[in-house]
Amino acid sequence: MMTVITETKVKAGREAAWDAAYHERAADARKQDGWVDLHLLVPEGDPTARVVVGTWRDKQAWQRWHQTETFQRTREALDAASDGGSGEDRWYEVVEQKSS
Secondary structure: OEEEEEEEEEOOOOHHHHHHHHHHHHHHHOOOOOEEEEEEEOOOOOOOEEEEEEEEOOHHHHHHHOOOHHHHHHHHHHHHHEOOOOOOEEEEEOOOOOOO
């Protein structure tokens, strides 16, 4: 399994629009083959920051998701509400996962 972390800054006042577009994208991710888990985080004290933590069976599954109609459609809304792009993707190999 692989986890990808992406950090993004949202334009002040556009947080609700960004979150709504990402909610739609996340709902689509859950339907994809290879999806494992997804978290959208807002750091304490920084309401315009977003940290996306996604876990996938492999990078190829994540890349296939990026080709879906929903992912492509939400890109425009997310980019319009983002302040300076989507940030850099950082990849991690999952060596242990526990669920409650």
